[in-house]
Amino acid sequence: MTTATPTTDGPTSSATTTTTPPAKKTASPVERQLWTAQDLFIRRWGEMGQTWGINRTMAEIHALLYITAQPLCTDDVMERLNISRGNASMSLRALCDWGIVRRLHKRGERREYFESLGDVWEMFSLIAAERKRREMDPVLETIRQCQQMLDEASLGKAAAKRKDVQATRNRLAGMEEFMAVTNKIFQQFIGNARSGLTRVVKVLLKAF
Amino acid sequence: MTTATPTTDGPTSSATTTTTPPAKKTASPVERQLWTAQDLFIRRWGEMGQTWGINRTMAEIHALLYITAQPLCTDDVMERLNISRGNASMSLRALCDWGIVRRLHKRGERREYFESLGDVWEMFSLIAAERKRREMDPVLETIRQCQQMLDEASLGKAAAKRKDVQATRNRLAGMEEFMAVTNKIFQQFIGNARSGLTRVVKVLLKAF
DNA sequence: AGAATGTTTCAGTAGTTACTGAAACACAGG
DNA sequence: CCTGTGTTTCAGTAACTACTGAAACATTCT
Numbered sequence: 258m259t260t261a262t263p264t265t266d267g268p269t270s271s272a273t274t275t276t277t278p279p280a281k282k283t284a285s286p287v288e289r290q291l292w293t294a295q296d297l298f299i300r301r302w303g304e305m306g307q308t309w310g311i312n313r314t315m316a317e318i319h320a321l322l323y324i325t326a327q328p329l330c331t332d333d334v335m336e337r338l339n340i341s342r343g344n345a346s347m348s349l350r351a352l353c354d355w356g357i358v359r360r361l362h363k364r365g366e367r368r369e370y371f372e373s374l375g376d377v378w379e380m381f382s383l384i385a386a387e388r389k390r391r392e393m394d395p396v397l398e399t400i401r402q403c404q405q406m407l408d409e410a411s412l413g414k415a416a417a418k419r420k421d422v423q424a425t426r427n428r429l430a431g432m433e434e435f436m437a438v439t440n441k442i443f444q445q446f447i448g449n450a451r452s453g454l455t456r457v458v459k460v461l462l463k464a465f
Numbered sequence: 466m467t468t469a470t471p472t473t474d475g476p477t478s479s480a481t482t483t484t485t486p487p488a489k490k491t492a493s494p495v496e497r498q499l500w501t502a503q504d505l506f507i508r509r510w511g512e513m514g515q516t517w518g519i520n521r522t523m524a525e526i527h528a529l530l531y532i533t534a535q536p537l538c539t540d541d542v543m544e545r546l547n548i549s550r551g552n553a554s555m556s557l558r559a560l561c562d563w564g565i566v567r568r569l570h571k572r573g574e575r576r577e578y579f580e581s582l583g584d585v586w587e588m589f590s591l592i593a594a595e596r597k598r599r600e601m602d603p604v605l606e607t608i609r610q611c612q613q614m615l616d617e618a619s620l621g622k623a624a625a626k627r628k629d630v631q632a633t634r635n636r637l638a639g640m641e642e643f644m645a646v647t648n649k650i651f652q653q654f655i656g657n658a659r660s661g662l663t664r665v666v667k668v669l670l671k672a673f
Numbered sequence: 674a675g676a677a678t679g680t681t682t683c684a685g686t687a688g689t690t691a692c693t694g695a696a697a698c699a700c701a702g703g
Numbered sequence: 704c705c706t707g708t709g710t711t712t713c714a715g716t717a718a719c720t721a722c723t724g725a726a727a728c729a730t731t732c733t
Contacts, residue, residue, distance in 0.1 A: 287624040294614040295633060301607040305600050310518045312721065326632035341723045346681060367679065375636070377643040392513050399509040406502040416495040424534035425503060435585040520691065549693045554711060575709065
């Protein structure tokens with residue numbers, strides 16, 4: 258079931274077909290090299306995730322699904338990354354919630370498989386949309402609330418003219434403009450996915 | 466010695482978290498309203514920072530300097546945010562390293578003051594540049610390293626044709642394309658600051 | 674019904690990061 | 704030199720987040 262090339266039998270898919278705790282696999286040098294390269298990517302991706310506020314394991318699971326480009330089940334993930342069932346389960350669910358990983362039922366199999374989206378641009382769109390909603394929108398709302406607290410209607414005309422009040426209002430305005438525009442850019446991606454982004458990119462690269 | 470605020474003794478300002486119902490300073494209602502609005506912004510900004518991998522205090526200090534739009538010294542910051550000297554000192558230094566806060570000497574004063582950049586677009590540029598350097602560049606390098614481990618020269622022609630190897634190489638290529646383009650976009654901002662970004666925005670808004 | 678298999682939840686804990694308070698340091702002025 | 708004032712560093716600790724292992728739950732098969 259594996260490849261059309263040399264005698265790769267069982268081992269690769271052992272985890273997917275049985276629950277047996279794996280007696281060490283015999284892997285060809287090519288396979289070992291492949292796994293090494295994949296692990297390298299997975300680890301780096303995990304590190305990057307951390308600094309962007311995504312926990313390491315979640316990022317690693319995603320990297321694994323993305324890089325192997327094939328559906329894996331919970332046990333595959335647990336085994337490959339050396340993590341617990343609970344952790345794998347929760348993280349996979351979260352990835353599904355983000356929409357960048359999909360559940361997949363194989364006909365005639367009870368077990369559920371997971372696969373990553375293959376289109377990086379689409380994944381980016383999904384993530385951008387979600388983070389905008391979760392993090393930028395509340396800030397925008399707060400800014401507007403602050404502005405309201407400091408407008409003439411709330412403070413009176415004289416007070417609203419104070420230097421310190423004016424200064425703060427200017428800063429709020431600057432930040433609001435920035436976030437509003439950023440939001441607008443995000444909007445372009447959301448719903449447009451790949452086509453949207455490539456269009457943006459094309460336009461940009463031509464313009465500069 | 467602090468800012469233009471009246472007699473400060475007793476416990477800290479009501480500023481940050483409402484742990485103590487503090488003996489109120491003699492502040493006009495307008496001033497109190499101003500502080501309340503500022504605190505609101507500061508707290509939100511701190512929360513957002515956290516989810517983007519910036520620690521809360523650092524984000525809050527920056528928010529404070531930005532929103533008040535005036536130079537503050539270490540003690541001002543400590544007092545307003547209820548944080549220790551060590552923490553304030555370290556965080557201020559880090560903000561200076563990022564380039565979004567500047568040290569400022571007042572003539573005839575020993576004490577050093579700090580002020581935030583006023584231009585949100587410029588701040589964004591600085592942060593983008595730094596994060597690109599710290600986080601995207603290493604990933605790009607890793608991707609290329611992985612690709613090299615899996616090319617014909619390393620694996621031989623037959624092995625390089627294996628389905629699983631091909632699949633991983635395709636995924637690596639997809640990710641590389643994405644990051645390369647993203648990098649290019651970032652480049653446009655860096656050094657161009659406001660003008661660069663506004664140009665981007667104009668181009669985009671016209672194109673869609 | 675019970676067994677076999679797969680999935681989800683959760684209390685407790687390990688591991689990590691952020692923060693404090695105090696001490697060390699730097700330096701200008703007496 | 705010492706004293707006063709401001710700045711930086713750092714060991715120890717508090718606060719927080721991620722993870723495990725086990726138990727509860729769900730579903731299908733006999």
